[in-house]
Amino acid sequence: MNSPDAEFEAVIGLEIHVQLSTETKMFCGCRLSFGDPPNTHTCPICLGHPGVLPVPNRRAIEYALLIAAALGCEVAPSSIFHRKNYFYPDNPKAYQISQFDVPIASGGNLAGVRIHRAHLEEDAAKMIHVGTSGRIQGSDASLVDFNRAGTPLVEIVTEPDLTSGAQVREWGQLLRATVRQLGVSDVNMEEGSLRCDANVSIRPKGSDQLGTKTEMKNMNSFRFLERGIEAEIERQTGILRNGGQVVQETLHFDPATGELHPLRSKEEAHDYRYMPEPDLVPVAPDSGMLEAAAAALPELPEAREARYRDELGIQEGAARLMSVETAWAEFFEGMLESEPEIEPKVAANWLTGELAAELRRQDDISLGSSPVTPANLARLVGMVQAKRVSNASAKDVLVKMVSEGADPEQVVVGEGLEQISDSGELESIVDAVIEANPGPAGEVLGGNEKAIGALVGAVMKEAGGRVDGGEVNRLLRERLTAD
Amino acid sequence: MDSGGILGLTGAETAGALESGEIASDEVIGAWDRAAASDDLNSWLWLPEAREQEEATGAPVAIKDIFCTEGIPTTAGSRILEGYLPPYDSTAVAKLRAAGLPVLGKTNMDEFAMGSSNENSAFGPVLNPWDRTRVPGGSSGGSAACVAGGTALWALGTDTGGSIRQPAALCGIVGLKPTYGAISRFGMIAFASSLDQCGPLTTNVTDAAMLLSILEGRDPLDSTSTGIPGGIVPPEGEDLSGLTFGVPRSFLEKGVDPGVGDVFERSLTEIESLGGTVVEVELPHAELGISAYYILAPAEASTNLSRYDGVRYGMRVEERDLVEMYEQTRSLGFGREVKRRIMLGTYALSSGYYDAYYARAQRVRTLIARDFETAFEQVDFVVTPTSPSVAFEIGEKVGDPWTMYLNDLFTVPMSLAGIPAISIPAGLSEPAGGGPELPVGLQLAAPAYGEQKLLNASIALEKSIGFEGRTGEVGR
């Protein structure tokens, strides 16, 4: 890992809030929503009316168990809910129901980063600040929308095992892919269904003591988080190098300016007065619930990457992309399913190389909205592999597949792109080219190997790309070394 | 049947007369509406101005103003909820309505159920129908006074540390606190969630059983609700043979007024004359009940009452600054006792004090519950006076919180243990300072879910004590 400086190293821990994609909220039957008009999904419970009581959503517990299983956590035989008390308009009861000393899951590991704990809690409402500037500071009033209030969250807390912004981004993407693979969350950072806070501190290299940490809140992409962390590491290193002291505070990183601002300056020391929630009974997952979670566990990105790399021989970059991005993995698996005889490595190259490039070239089409189906791409790869179509022609076919959603079989047959497999026909083209290019032919005969390239090009041109370059090469050599 | 005739019927009799067609729904409702309107004890915080056609299978029920009632003002006796119209019905009220028992009105109470005298209501004290210079007890003071005063047949109350049993005792009626979880708490404005329990206040044991049988049951909206296994049937009992009653003598030494003590001893004699056996039991930790309670209940209350912040409902003091708005709203909206308990509870939960106060009180609570378990290995019931004294004078104890808190000395341990307990009128006694005789309550407690046994024993005692008739005379 790249450290900030030869003298210092960064110590980073993450707190990730994952909004679960249940149908209804954590403790009431209101629907989850995003972008709906304010307060269109509320009830007395999520508005914190007098007299209401919470009842936990079974599916939220099941999703939490799935996350626990995916992260290799230990599930508490009996975990309890606590009240976390603080006043804020987005917190309708003035306490958040969360878990405190006995979280549902603890201890775990994802790609070498230890998971400290994962616990269930409810989300807060959304506040819009109105007034002159639109920012909190200097605004006159805030409008509170309780649609989000009570959305089930799993908060995942890592040990401080990360050491750089880049590592945080990479690991964060892996975590996001893992949770997405479980199907328990949309994990969309821009919409806030995945939110990541980072605790950053610096210490002399080799020290086992932790320095004073600052907290970076809620960045809406891992790229920004990476940049924010790098900026913060630099800032803290600068302070320490000048003999200063880091002050514990919460920071906001502005990606537009690259600057760090303290978020709340006059915040009083928190005293959340945690107490066991008397309105709820413990969650004690029975063997049925635990077995169901284990059985529902899909192949996870970390394992998938290893399998692609080690068993299918796929290059590391492609294996990583197809593991972290669920859509790519699904596309890839779909290709292998529809054409089982194609070479996985070749299929992966066509997908993450050729198709990805063509999609990018044609208006940055996303894989999800691309008209190319896994079956169609697999068929194209199959034709290349069977030498029915040349690599070069196949690339032309792919362009049409992306732009028109064309069927590869139809394009190949319709445009006569099928490779010339009749060796008599190819041989006559080769002979004609040798005859038409006595210069290069003579050079090859004279021992200049390089001169063969011009002849290969000429044959390909003559054949309209419908030939295999290797085969042409072989034939030319045969002719030009013949006595 | 004329209005007076209807008002003279018990709940069971009213149901019978309605079923046989002897009287009509609107006659019953009308008679009780007029009776409620005639109240001069400040029992009511809300009575309907007009009533839509409602079908009744029994007399309408007085509802403590701590139960949310859809579209009907609900204040919990606090200014902070002034103007609040709940968008939903509490489960208890919904069950009563579904059973054909309409809401008669909402009754006065100590603010957020914090009090033993009803002097902590933001809407003025309630007067005791036996002596209007005295308190009716609390916190369900309005519910007790209207039933004893004859402006309601029966009422719903809540009991956190004695808030049904103590006012029932001071007003000479029956009050039952069921097992924790027997009745749903959904829609019942929370004071101390782990202790709060809803229950009936009635003129007689049969009516208490009738309301309980309607109210009890597991509610999917309350995770902590269980109902009563086997349900409740009309109580029957002529004698107490084969039953053992335990008296925690050393606990009672902690302070019972002599007059109350005399009535209590007569009750024990009554029990024996009905064939029951009276023995002594030990409840070694019961005397710590008040101390544990005055940590646990305020701690829970401090977080339960944090939602009254001027944002979504209720009162708000307009301020430009948010924190200022919170502080002004809550300081003006809450009364003195509520603020005192919020302070106490916040302190007990605050960093550095949690273990010394809250966690320790929770452990003492465990010890108290164990005391009862041990006692119930030897006896069927534990009996005590409900309250150490008869109704005291308005203003008499307001200056000294701890003295006021001691009113609940004998009722709090059962609340901490979560077990059912009933107060039935046991007789009359002169107040310590002299004056006309006032009611004394006898408390019987049973193991969890022992309500039916409790009601059967109570009805046998009720018949032999013969207090029932006298209750009806008060205020009518």
Added chain:
Amino acid sequence: MIDREQVAHVARLARLKLSEEEAGEFAVELSAILDHVDLLASVDTDGVEPTTHVVELVNVLREDVPGIELTVQQATANAPESEDGAFRVPSPQAEA
């Protein structure tokens, strides 16, 4: 014992504004109550499990099925102040 400074701190946590007089009275009253409560320290509670509530249930859960929601009008009907279907509150900016 609880002194005036602690009273002020606790009042702040509880979002209560106390007058000088009230703060002084609360210090006295709360101290008196805590003196009685200190009786709790006289019992041995080592190894005794704390009771959060007396109901011995676990896994009381609801199915993930939508229930009845309020309309925006119902939701904001009790609001001291609302605007465009949202609850309006003073800005949470730090105190001046």
